[in-house]
Amino acid sequence: MTRDDIIAGLAEILEEVAGVNPDDVAEEKSFTDELDVDSLSMVEVVVAAEEKFGVKIPDNEVQNLKTVGDAVSYIESNA
Amino acid sequence: MPTTDVVVTGLGATTPLGGDVAATWDAMLAGRSGVSALTQEWAAQLPVRIAAQLAVEPSEKIDRVKMRRLDRSEAIALIAAHEAWADAGLVDAGLDTERLAVSIGSGIGGAQTLLAQDDILEASGPRKVSPHTVPMLMPNGPAAWVGLELGAKAGVHSVASACATGAEAISLGLDIIRSGRADVVVAGGTEAVVHQLPIAGFASMRAMSVRNDEPEKASRPWDKARDGFVLGEGAGIVVLERADHAIARGARIYARLAGAGITSDGYDIVQPHPEGLGATRAIAKALADAGVAKTDIVHVNAHATSTPVGDMAEIASLRAAVGDHPVLTGTKSMTGHLLGAAGAVESIATILAIRDGVIPPTINLDDPEDGLLDVAAHKARHLEIPAALNNSFGFGGHNVALIFTRP
Numbered sequence: 001m002t003r004d005d006i007i008a009g010l011a012e013i014l015e016e017v018a019g020v021n022p023d024d025v026a027e028e029k030s031f032t033d034e035l036d037v038d039s040l041s042m043v044e045v046v047v048a049a050e051e052k053f054g055v056k057i058p059d060n061e062v063q064n065l066k067t068v069g070d071a072v073s074y075i076e077s078n079a
Numbered sequence: 080m081p082t083t084d085v086v087v088t089g090l091g092a093t094t095p096l097g098g099d100v101a102a103t104w105d106a107m108l109a110g111r112s113g114v115s116a117l118t119q120e121w122a123a124q125l126p127v128r129i130a131a132q133l134a135v136e137p138s139e140k141i142d143r144v145k146m147r148r149l150d151r152s153e154a155i156a157l158i159a160a161h162e163a164w165a166d167a168g169l170v171d172a173g174l175d176t177e178r179l180a181v182s183i184g185s186g187i188g189g190a191q192t193l194l195a196q197d198d199i200l201e202a203s204g205p206r207k208v209s210p211h212t213v214p215m216l217m218p219n220g221p222a223a224w225v226g227l228e229l230g231a232k233a234g235v236h237s238v239a240s241a242c243a244t245g246a247e248a249i250s251l252g253l254d255i256i257r258s259g260r261a262d263v264v265v266a267g268g269t270e271a272v273v274h275q276l277p278i279a280g281f282a283s284m285r286a287m288s289v290r291n292d293e294p295e296k297a298s299r300p301w302d303k304a305r306d307g308f309v310l311g312e313g314a315g316i317v318v319l320e321r322a323d324h325a326i327a328r329g330a331r332i333y334a335r336l337a338g339a340g341i342t343s344d345g346y347d348i349v350q351p352h353p354e355g356l357g358a359t360r361a362i363a364k365a366l367a368d369a370g371v372a373k374t375d376i377v378h379v380n381a382h383a384t385s386t387p388v389g390d391m392a393e394i395a396s397l398r399a400a401v402g403d404h405p406v407l408t409g410t411k412s413m414t415g416h417l418l419g420a421a422g423a424v425e426s427i428a429t430i431l432a433i434r435d436g437v438i439p440p441t442i443n444l445d446d447p448e449d450g451l452l453d454v455a456a457h458k459a460r461h462l463e464i465p466a467a468l469n470n471s472f473g474f475g476g477h478n479v480a481l482i483f484t485r486p
Contacts, residue, residue, distance in 0.1 A: 044210060
């Protein structure tokens, strides 16, 4: 799976859970500041991402996933 | 009008009769029933397979993503609150939100969320339970969401007094303004528990109509053939305002909320006192609080759920507290019983009856009980109303009487 595939998968989740426009989803975007994902919706994103990409994202990792790129890197190296 | 008076400047509702106040009121005056057969799969196993479901789905007014984090009772409270807020002319009015409070309750709360998330927990485990679960099922959720969206900073309150909730929330709004804690209170009730567990529970109490083959005829207050209430869902919200505040901003005033009376029966957890003593005292207290003579009450929007005992106990109370002269309406004949929203939606009907000089009919009253007061059966009736009484009672022995007058 390429980084672009992961971004596309995350964009799908973000649209479903938080109504984020898929066109806005890019590596440098911050989930909370730029994509407006609130803390509870972020939990939903993480759970959906675990399922979609077959990874475990422990709660203490979530706080390090500030940008879409952070999440892509985590998924890439743990999937 | 003394400047400390409390007036109603905005109305909002979504009910089984319509998606807003105007549609609801039109349907009421036309005597339409909002009761229909339940077509959900789960209904097949229930002894009661009818309910008064919303005329307009909340998803038509609230986007999909936002609906994911709202219980149905919260979504409809928001819809009604925004309608009331706009109706009061408060959108972009620059209201001081430190003088704005909210008082919105529900009888049961976010039961649909609780049940759905419990199903998810059982089937898929705790990690799949939505992180929105708690704010969706907490009973203060509807008030909290309305407070959040309107920016209310003078306090967000949630009353829970079963079927008296909507009326008690409005009476709390009256208290808040009178005590000087806010200038404006967004007040009312919401309920959305048309679901198999609440229906099974009420049905087990033998409190509900089982007229499954004739849904539109099932809710029939004061009719000899009544066999229980019909569960409904909906929300009703009013904007209450200190009179001088409303006058200063040139607001349209629907009616004055002249007074309220609250008592408890101290008798039984579900049965009203058979002679309606608690209700009689509530009405008497409301009259005294409002400074309104009993002879001025020409219209009563009665609680009248269509249960065999409750309807006539209320008549006994009215006779004792007000006398024989008022004309009665049982709007639950059309809306079904909106539980925590009932007192709020019925307050709106009472206010509009005062404004328009017309009272909605009580439908299905084909064979009236003996000894009944004057009821506008089948057809709306024109009536000049200087003052009207709205009664609400609830499991637990809650009695709330509200008196509205012409502004």
